[in-house]
Amino acid sequence: MPEVRITVDGDLVTDEVEARLLLVHFLRSNANKLGTVVGCDTSSCGACTVLLNGRSVKSCSILAVQADGNSVTTIQGLAGEEWHPVQEAFKECHGLQCGYCTPGMVMSTVDLLSENPNPTEEEIRDGLHGNLCRCTGYHNIVKSVQHAAELMKGGSK
Amino acid sequence: MIPSTFDYVRVNSVDAAVAALRAGGEDAKVITGGQSLLPLLRMRLAAPSILVDCSDIDEMQGVTDNGDSVTIGAATTHWAVMHNDLVKAHVPLLAKATATVADPQIRHRGTFGGALAHGDSAGDLPSVVLALDASMVIAGPDGRRTVSAKDFFVDYFTTAVGADEVLVSITIPKLGAGWGTHYEKFNRTAQGWAIVGVAAAVKVEGGKIVDARIGLTNCAPVPVRASSVEAALTGTSASAAEIDAACASAAAGTHATTDLGADKEYREHLMRVLTSRAVAVAAGV
Ligand SMILES: Cc1cc2nc3c(=O)[nH]c(=O)nc-3n(C[C@H](O)[C@H](O)[C@H](O)COP(=O)(O)OP(=O)(O)OC[C@H]3O[C@@H](n4cnc5c(N)ncnc54)[C@H](O)[C@@H]3O)c2cc1C
Numbered sequence: 401m402p403e404v405r406i407t408v409d410g411d412l413v414t415d416e417v418e419a420r421l422l423l424v425h426f427l428r429s430n431a432n433k434l435g436t437v438v439g440c441d442t443s444s445c446g447a448c449t450v451l452l453n454g455r456s457v458k459s460c461s462i463l464a465v466q467a468d469g470n471s472v473t474t475i476q477g478l479a480g481e482e483w484h485p486v487q488e489a490f491k492e493c494h495g496l497q498c499g500y501c502t503p504g505m506v507m508s509t510v511d512l513l514s515e516n517p518n519p520t521e522e523e524i525r526d527g528l529h530g531n532l533c534r535c536t537g538y539h540n541i542v543k544s545v546q547h548a549a550e551l552m553k554g555g556s557k
Numbered sequence: 558m559i560p561s562t563f564d565y566v567r568v569n570s571v572d573a574a575v576a577a578l579r580a581g582g583e584d585a586k587v588i589t590g591g592q593s594l595l596p597l598l599r600m601r602l603a604a605p606s607i608l609v610d611c612s613d614i615d616e617m618q619g620v621t622d623n624g625d626s627v628t629i630g631a632a633t634t635h636w637a638v639m640h641n642d643l644v645k646a647h648v649p650l651l652a653k654a655t656a657t658v659a660d661p662q663i664r665h666r667g668t669f670g671g672a673l674a675h676g677d678s679a680g681d682l683p684s685v686v687l688a689l690d691a692s693m694v695i696a697g698p699d700g701r702r703t704v705s706a707k708d709f710f711v712d713y714f715t716t717a718v719g720a721d722e723v724l725v726s727i728t729i730p731k732l733g734a735g736w737g738t739h740y741e742k743f744n745r746t747a748q749g750w751a752i753v754g755v756a757a758a759v760k761v762e763g764g765k766i767v768d769a770r771i772g773l774t775n776c777a778p779v780p781v782r783a784s785s786v787e788a789a790l791t792g793t794s795a796s797a798a799e800i801d802a803a804c805a806s807a808a809a810g811t812h813a814t815t816d817l818g819a820d821k822e823y824r825e826h827l828m829r830v831l832t833s834r835a836v837a838v839a840a841g842v
């Protein structure tokens with residue numbers, strides 16, 4: 401079996417894996433990152449979104465072997481001493497109900513704001529196009545992203 | 558859902574990819590972004606013996622300027638294509654259409670060449686390369702050959718790329734002064750896939766359309782040119798009424814199907830309406 405070396409939330413995780421192992425299962429089973437969840441398992445919902453070398457990807461749609469030698473950030477790698485401003489904003493604006501889509505929403509928002517720190521509402525909706533939420537109707541999610549953009553203008557991260 | 562077992566090799570040259578495909582036999586498959594392949598593997602609609610990962614081959618990355626054309630490496634991601642300055646300046650139609658493909662996560666992984674080699678009739682980029690008269694370089698055991706876009710798409714999910722071949726790059730002629738372009742797409746909100754899409758490039762001189770190229774997405778097993786509209790547009794004035802009249806024949810020569818997204822009649826209606834809109838925007842009307 402191939403050996404993969406993937407940096408997950410700053411720590412190097414090395415393991416022998418089957419080539420067919422999906423990155424999301426590597427993260428959950430081999431790296432113990434249970435914050436990253438599987439929603440649809442059909443590449444549609446974005447609940448499994450993580451950052452691969454800083455860019456958002458659906459971890460159910462990548463093989464662990466494809467990520468070999470690269471660096472992954474999961475929802476569990478965002479906060480330091482304090483919440484990441486995007487997490488803070490989702491909490492503040494109540495950008496969730498059941499919370500299942502939230503890890504993916506937050507990771508996509510981190511990516512969106514890194515590329516476009518001042519998105520319009522339309523740009524937010526377009527930027528989160530790959531993330532589905534069955535609960536909120538998106539209204540508070542959009543508000544959360546706007547609030548996160550405000551918080552991040554403080555230059556914190 | 559868990560894919561069936563397969564071997565995996567990451568190669569760093571086109572020659573090594575072709576050799577690995579050959580050694581792997583009929584069931585060896587190229588993977589670049591995996592954004593079409595992974596869903597198929599998980600549903601076990603594909604069961605390759607070995608995946609040959611071509612996403613790390615330098616020659617298949619990036620965009621180069623050839624003077625009158627640009628060449629795009631097949632493994633360049635959608636995200637890199639739509640943000641590339643050469644593409645934005647010289648092939649804006651591709652940048653606009655790519656921005657409508659799927660969602661940010663899939664655009665970060667999925668590749669231009671993968672989207673073409675997959676040959677999905679609902680894919681947005683095949684009609685763009687067809688409208689722009691692009692050509693593709695394909696490498697195989699017998700060396701390299703160049704195939705024009707009109708010969709590249711063969712049938713549903715079937716292209717000119719053979720089982721032991723690799724799509725290396727795509728060359729797209731620049732359009733030059735006077736041309737305007739637009740990609741118009743109609744899709745359901747939750748799904749990026751086009752019910753119908755229209756790639757339009759028109760050249761306007763002195764208020765008249767002097768040349769037009771229209772590619773249609775999801776109107777047949779392969780992307781098609783709306784040739785009768787192209788002919789009807791040439792010589793007309795760039796006005797909303799004349800453009801609309803010229804686009805009445807947009808469904809001629811298409812083979813639209815009925816599926817959950819739309820029936821054939823509705824698709825044909827969309828072809829006329831969307832072609833007219835795409836041409837009007839491209840012509841600056
Ligand atoms: C949820 C979702 C929504 C989508 N929405 C859209 C949309 O709106 N519009 C759209 O156009 N597309 C859409 N796509 C498809 C997406 O654009 C393609 O999945 C992707 O771009 C294909 O490229 P890839 O690099 O991921 O190919 P892969 O998945 O790696 O490969 C696809 C196929 O092409 C072959 N292949 C790949 N690269 C090469 C090569 N260089 N040479 C030879 N063969 C090769 C593979 O063997 C495989 O058969 C969507 C996909 C998903 C999952």
Ligand code: FES
Pocket residue numbers: 437438439440441442443444445446447448449458459460461
């Ligand atoms: S679980 Fe990955 S997109 Fe839904």
Ligand code: FES
Pocket residue numbers: 495496497498499500501502532533534535536
């Ligand atoms: S909060 Fe329940 S799916 Fe989004």
